[in-house]
Amino acid sequence: MTDPQFKTWQSIQDEVLRRIHAREWPPGADIPNEADLAREFGCARATVNRALRALAEAGMIERRRKAGTRVALHPVSRATVDIPVIRQEVAALGKTYDYRRLSHAQAVPPTNVAQRLCPDAPCTALHVTALHLASGVPFVFEDRWINLDTAPAAATQDFVTTNANEWLLAHVPYTHGEIRLSAEAASEDEARVLRTDPGAPLFVMERLTWDHGRPVTLARLCYAPGHKIVTHLGTAP
Amino acid sequence: MTDPQFKTWQSIQDEVLRRIHAREWPPGADIPNEADLAREFGCARATVNRALRALAEAGMIERRRKAGTRVALHPVSRATVDIPVIRQEVAALGKTYDYRRLSHAQAVPPTNVAQRLCPDAPCTALHVTALHLASGVPFVFEDRWINLDTAPAAATQDFVTTNANEWLLAHVPYTHGEIRLSAEAASEDEARVLRTDPGAPLFVMERLTWDHGRPVTLARLCYAPGHKIVTHLGTAP
DNA sequence: CTCCTCAATATGTCTATACATAATAATTCT
């Protein structure tokens, strides 16, 4: 049953997707193993592996050693979000970027922050608040805590001219992070800084980054009203 | 300079990341080609390719044929968001899922919808609004348009018992999509349906899916106040 | 000087083979 029309891993990926959509392989079903598929498609196992691995990364199928490969029961679509540095985000809008530091102090983080920034022991932290502007208009209000145990070099910076995110990107590596997105009503302070009304719906992004299990920084970014984030599903943009 | 300590593509990825963080290869710099790196690390070129490809997918480096590989100038962090079917989202919260269709009609989409759902020609579309509930409490208000030229089978469905998203996932394949996230103030209608106050900050997700260049459906999902989306940066969750 | 063609080059992919690893199934021991 060697079919010479499937030569590239992309074409194999397409054929597998077709069978899933056509319900030849319904959700939850096991699909043949790589060796059998390679024989059927008339290609090397590595090529089948490449195709199936890509589909697994996209969340369409689930793979486990020995257990085999099965079609995902609930096709979780996995979207990728590009999160640029704010300076770039502003530049992409064709506006001029400006940055203003509002406050800067070493302090003991409040419990809700400490819980995530230093869950194990009490830590010293740097608290920085700042405003990012797009052509003079408030764009993002940033409220950031930096764990000085993980990033001691940050203590030497006052972040008046250099924004904290860019400095950290350049000087403190991180291995992984977590981002929480939500909609929240503007507080009195946030409304004043962002020049909007208290209660206005704000897009809020909370970022917590880690370096090999050690928390680096927790940033809360409040976007001015009207901000949108665009992400993509599937392969092509 | 063959260094036998780099055997797996993961270890090579780590080493490349280390050099990027250590500024041995600063942002924007070209990095050696695969063949040279393979020689340096004492491994096969395919192994280096695997490592670099993963880094490129993560947005850390940029690769172009002939031009070579360079460290990304602006380290856009690329986060992956898992977007489950709402039924699963509710189930994951330990609540019981319920679905209620509110309206259903074939109609000519308003211009702002038509612009995205059928940019080329006027099209017939199906308009469905529905409410998703978690343990009886309004969870998501859905306002969806379905392009009947792309998905004619949808015209036979009334979506009273089957929710449109799940039916579409099961019957109409899509190749890619776009998701827009924003925070918006609840309108009168939205507030009434979601049992909240007009002006309350709502997390809004607009999804537009395509099948080979043909728009399938445009869905606007308004989450009840308090909803958060969590995403991950880097490899490990 | 500009446009075009062509060769050089780095990444992209495929193949065949081999071994590693995780997880299950079968078997043996207590």
Next chain:
DNA sequence: AGAATTATTATGTATAGACATATTGAGGAG
């Protein structure tokens, strides 16, 4: 029977070699 050990199996990964493909840059024609 129940626990511990071993075998089996499908995926995960590494390798060397080959060819494909996109781009760039140089050289030549107009």
